[in-house]
Amino acid sequence: MKKIFSGLLLFSCVMFGSCIQNEPMNSECDIELAKITNENKEALVYSTTECQKEIASSDSVIVFRLPADFNNDNLLKEVSLEFAITKGATIFPQNGSIQDFSERKRVTYTVTSEDKQWSRNYYVQFIPVEPIETTLCFENFELEESNNPKYYNWFEVLDDGFVNYQWASGNPGYKISKSSAEISEYPTIPVTPAEFATVSGNAVKLETRETGAFGAMVNMRIAAGNLFIGTFDVSNALKDAMKATRFGKPFNKKPVRFEGYYQFVPGNRFQDKKGKEVVGRVDEPDLYSVFYKNTDENGNAVILKGDDILTHPNIVALARLRNHETVRHGLGEWHYFSIPYDYLNDMDKNTLDTYGYNLTVVFTSSIEGATFCGAPGSTLYVDEVKVIWE
Amino acid sequence: MKRIIYILPLLFASLIVKAQQTENATDFEKFLANKRSDRTERYEKWGPTREGDRGFIVRAGYVIGGTAPLPIPKEIRKINEFKPLGGVSIGVDGYKYFNTRWGLTGGLRFFYQGMHTGADVKNYNMAITMGEDVVEGRFTGTDITDTRMAGLTIPVMATYRVGARWNLNLGIYFSSWFYKDFEGSVFNGYLREGDPTGQKITISSENPAIYDFSENLNDWSYGVEFGVDFRATKHLNVFGLLDWGVRDVFQDDFETVAFKMFPIYATIGLAYYY
Structure with missing residues (x-):
């Protein structure tokens, strides 16, 4: 009896299998990797890790960072770039063609999919590396570029x-999990003096939000408000959220103090990853800054992520508002903080001068938000933050 | 299933008997006349079990099949698994013969049928909906779908007796579903949000994304029914029939699944001739 049954199954499989059509041509048209192929390419980048860049699917601007003291613009008149693109896709101007990037010219590359139905423009530019801004006032913000901008x-x-x-913030991840949320309901939003008594100009509001049914489906029930120096890789947001937050940007100064203003009020119900209430637990925010070496011993790029930002051996210095005693609760009054960087490892002056260290500043409304534990409603306001350097 | 094994030797044996008859015939005319009278006799013997060329049949069977797009769209690259979700069909047919060979059958059947299938897809249009939240785009990776439906079917068929013991039925049917679901998950791949140039969202097998299109299914269907009956004994009948739906199972305004899908289910079972 079983034999006949499996025979019938086999028959239906063959019947269906034989109907599989030829594979359709690819519709995607991404640049996955960009690299400089000039012989003197080292002269065109501040660090050898910059010669070749992986390009995230959401990026359409590719910036190669020149050495800080770059002054021979002629070198940029003939630059040849090679791109790894989606299989079957075509790129114009062609791979390896000589382009002029002098005077900060922006060159547009167009990738067309194999099936010719889709195309994407990429904008490539060479700009000298420069330190990130460390006077952080949260004055400049804009809505994302999208047909349906939300954050x-x-x-x-x-x-x-x-x-x-x-x-960067986790807002793009929230958009995936809760498409119905209004702009004002995102975990990280700006606040203007008209809406809230800020310290000066605009401030930023971070609030732990529930992610709804979607979030529960993938055990990511809450989204803590967060804002950090770095990039957010939304492609990893559902797969491995810890890997989605990529902290830090190159910095060439020795940070000494981390200071600013905050207000915090915890949400009522602290829940664990499964959504179960943890009775008696009061939520905490997290405000910290990490300074770390951005290459490993083999010269490969190192980017700290959600799972190792506070523990990685490359960390040189850390400044963090630590615990319940130092973090004051209650809205209405701004609390000032000023914390020295705690140096855990030696810093090398040469490495510093060549942007061999990354600096990040991180704010979140739930200290365990990265593992999706926290109290919905926990709210952190931050304004006028500064990293003081030597 | 054992019943199928049982009818095969029967069929074989009847062929051997026929062959022997032909060999022994000395007078061709006589042979034909005999054969004609034999046939009439046999048709009468295996005809309706009651007076008046009419009667009814109670059928019970096992349903196997699937809800499938035809032709299989190019977005489906490979079918990894296919399994009917154990179905049943129980019903009553009434029949009426107009002459020795032709008749009409109509009936009412309850059915429960379904399937489980897994496929590798490429650039497959899909949406994950949860209340008012939606993620829509093109998925490349592995898809698993479960669909089940239960309802009532009314077939109307012409019946033709190709042999004394063999009937062929061909006609149309109408089905009404009072229970239906269509759900599944996607994983081991990525979704391009919106269109193939949208941002890439990786979906791993540890965190599959689940979808449920049950509410987008139609309530009814119709199609072509084809059946074969074999009279194993005077009252016992072995049958097989195929219901081939010609109406898309999804509502017209549902565009997430970009291709039409049709219910194609076969029933194998036993019937009792009253």
């Missing part, structure tokens, strides 16, 4: 006018 991105305008998107 804000923060940026800093550097002295030379370059707009540096040094800030």
